[in-house]
Amino acid sequence: MEQYDSFIITEKTLYSAKVDDKKMYYMKQVNRKEKTFAFKLLANAFKSLFIYIKERPDVVITTGVLAMIPICLLAKLFRKKLIYIESFAKVTSPTETGKFLYKYADRFYVQWESMKEFYPDAICLGGIY
Numbered sequence: 001m002e003q004y005d006s007f008i009i010t011e012k013t014l015y016s017a018k019v020d021d022k023k024m025y026y027m028k029q030v031n032r033k034e035k036t037f038a039f040k041l042l043a044n045a046f047k048s049l050f051i052y053i054k055e056r057p058d059v060v061i062t063t064g065v066l067a068m069i070p071i072c073l074l075a076k077l078f079r080k081k082l083i084y085i086e087s088f089a090k091v092t093s094p095t096e097t098g099k100f101l102y103k104y105a106d107r108f109y110v111q112w113e114s115m116k117e118f119y120p121d122a123i124c125l126g127g128i129y
Contacts, residue, residue, distance in 0.1 A: 007055055009048075011067050025051050027067040032096065045070035052078070059083060064097040076104045083107045086115060088127060094118040 007023035011030075027047060028040040048070035060075040061083040062068045075082050084105040086098045091112045094102075102108055102119055110122040 009051065009068065009071060011065055030066045032066060048074055063087065064095055066097050069097060069100065072101055072104065081106045084109065085128065086110045086119070090115065
């Protein structure tokens with residue numbers, strides 16, 4: 001991140017995440033099983049649009065948290081690169097976000113060879129974080 005103009009978008013949770021000297025934006029935490037799911041995702045979509053217009057990223061790299069779907073789709077809408085990294089915790093089944101973004105990602109990484117069953121065109125690098 002030191003080599004490029006970059007920023008971080010993450011979910012706002014009970015614990016604080018801060019990276020020194022980096023711009024940070026916080027999204028509402030989204031759980032698809034909650035009744036407020038659609039409203040939170042819509043709020044994140046508007047915030048993502050604001051961030052996208054302000055920052056104009058050339059590449060979006062995501063580890064797949066549901067709250068990041070709007071910024072990922074904006075990147076693709078504006079013909080920018082999307083890099084998706086499937087969760088290290090997923091060894092035998094895909095995430096819902098991964099299944100959705102697989103068709104949009106320019107690069108899709110998995111950390112377990114077994115995940116290529118679900119994502120045949122994915123690149124397996126083993127544990128990457």
